[in-house]
Amino acid sequence: MLKKRIEEDLKKAVEDLGYSVTDIVLTSSKNPLFGDYSTNIALQLAKQRSSNDKQSPQEIAKKIIGNLGNLSYLSNLEIAGGGFINFFLKDETLLSNLGSLSNLSLQKKNHEKVMVEFTDPNPFKEFHIGHVFSNAVGESLARLFEARGDVVWRANFFGDVGMHVAKAIYGILNKLKREDLTFRDLEKMPLSERIKFMGQAYVLGAAAYEEDRPKEEMEKLNLLIFVAAQQYWQEAKGWEPRVDYRKHINHIDEEELKEIKNIWITGRKWSLEYFETIYQLLGTKFDGYYPESLTGEWGYNFVLEGLKKGIFETSEGAIIYRGEKHGLHTRVFINKLGLPTYETKDIGNAPHKYSEFKYDKSVIVTANEINEYFKVVIAAMKEVNPDLGRKTIHLGHGVVRLKSGKMSSRTGTVFTLEELFEIVKSKIAALLKDFPDSEKEQTINKVSIGAIKFAMLKHQPEVDTIFDIEKSVALEGDSGPYIQYTYARARSVLRKNLSDLSDSSNLSKLEAEERQILQKIEYFDGVVEEAIQSLHPNIIASYLLELAANFNLFYQKYRILDAGEGKKDFRLSLTNTVANILKQGLFLLGIEAPERM
RNA sequence: GCCCCUGUAGCUCAGUGGAUUAGAGUGCGACGUUGCGGACGUUGAGGUCGAAGGUUCGAGUCCUUCCAGGGGCGCCA
Secondary structure, three states: OHHHHHHHHHHHHHHHOOOOOOOOOEEEOOOHHHOOEEEOHHHHHHHHOOHHHOOOHHHHHHHHHHHHOOOOOEEEEEEEOOOEEEEEEOHHHHHHHHHHHOOOOOOOOOOOEEEEEOOOOOOOOOOEHHHHHHHHHHHHHHHHHHHOOOEEEEEEEEOOOOHHHHHHHHHHHHHHHHOOOOHHHHHHOOHHHHHHHHHHHHHHHHHHHHOOOOHHHHHHHHHHHHHHHHHHHHHHHOOOOOOOOHHHOOOOOHHHHHHHHHHHHHHHHHHHHHHHHHHHHHOOOOOEEEEHHHHHHHHHHHHHHHHHOOOOEEEOOEEEEOHHHHOOOOEEEEOOOOOEOHHHHHHHHHHHHHHHOOOOEEEEEEEHHHHHHHHHHHHHHHHHOHHHHHHEEEEEEOOEEEOOEEOOOOOOOOOEHHHHHHHHHHHHHHHOOOOOHHHHHHHHHHHHHHHHHHHHHOOOOOOOEEEOHHHHOOOOOOOHHHHHHHHHHHHHHHHHOOOOOOOOOOOOOOOHHHHHHHHHHHOHHHHHHHHHHHOOOHHHHHHHHHHHHHHHHHHHHOOOOOOOOOHHHHHHHHHHHHHHHHHHHHHHOOOOOOOOO
């Protein structure tokens, strides 16, 4: 990578002048007049010294250039503007670089163990497009870490106990009664129908909860679910309970408990089965699953430990953490019924995950509406277990909004992945109507998922995205299909060439468009590093769009296969490298690149 | 009321304190291939970077205040 080389040479030249530099900023130039790379280092250094020793940026730049001497890979080195140093690479340098990149593989030099938790959909509820956003971001981060050589563990945390489940089960019981069905009838339906039923039941239960009438009944149901879940883990996995939930209930009707337990186990299983079909479609495979029914118990112990140390305190019958000491809010960890809240389940999630995978870093991707809440959880974790606290990074992604407003499974205005997928799929299917049947279905899926994921990943993850369902998942312009199409077109040319690709560094003259592509290829590695460092997959997305646009312009203007000897080999090699990078870049975004589309 | 996030072209968004003239895509106007895949390419119009101060040789970027939108603020997740 040439950028690294320039940075090293530059750093040495600057240090020889007696300046201490921690960070050399070398940027790729947008304007070809300013060379391939530029640095403002001289302007930065001019500020560093006290006034009596001050030198102008130009003077410093001049000295730096003097120290750099003659660099064989450059065609020119100049001072411009108010002290910028511009680096012009030789065409031969870029060309020889192409040879080394034609079988591109990223340098794998990092070897940290990284946990990435993402998607986190709750059983009994719909998989909505917010989950798709979380999945797209998380899967991309996981792949970026892997590209750097890290060992990644994909974690999926889900709420299988808590009021939302009580609402869902309350809804199921009532909906069954209303429609004169039994739970057995449900079991005979196809999976998609069962999921739909449960989704509707949840909305029913949530609405009933708002009315306040059955609140007490639902709170009791909530407790029963905790007991049922605990029994399940005891029987199925030999789990040793750490918390006694029964003591919070006056009287338990064992028949009722049995019924609830059956619905909980079965409904939960259906949801998880269904989520797996979605993960397969989206291209994620999780290494570990962390249900709140278990992490809650881990967290319970964690909080009690903190209580003994005085980190947590009791208040009005609940166990709370006072966040004010860190400029945060007070949050309840164990409610007055003795049940762990989400805070406890989440704080217990850390030791639970760590017990299975001893990570150096744990990145948790969730919606940003719980950013403030997460700060409290991490602050508390840092006090009880500083090591785990330090290793935890929370990335709050933006809310996916519809034009009509935010969607919520609580109010029933969800927009599910299925609904979105159907809309996109029908558009793609229309375009691919003459496609050979054997690969048709698969290709339609690849392109549809590419369109959806790319539409989400082209934005910064932290910022809210507004989804105009019809328009947002575009197929032309800034889109996944645009890049996939460019890839397919490049592959089509390469398939038509029957001879071997040969080295072509003896080329006499580069066209401007060819040079621009070579320059762009040069800093793919740098872009990947930047994306990892900032946890911003959108940097990859922007890069791919630029590369695809550069290639399309070249493709439009010049012939490849009948370019004539000398040119042809080079252009094929260039096309091959672009195709490889597009494919790899898309892979880093979790998107597949079909050979034909 | 307090805390956090966000205000850049009609719309959706990029933009490390730096380089004439703030960039893409989309939408709108005008075009292009007897061509290797037109889901492509070229071109035009479109901006008081929410507002006002400040720091700096230099501010869309940093600081302060204000305005607007969103999220959060002890037993939902």
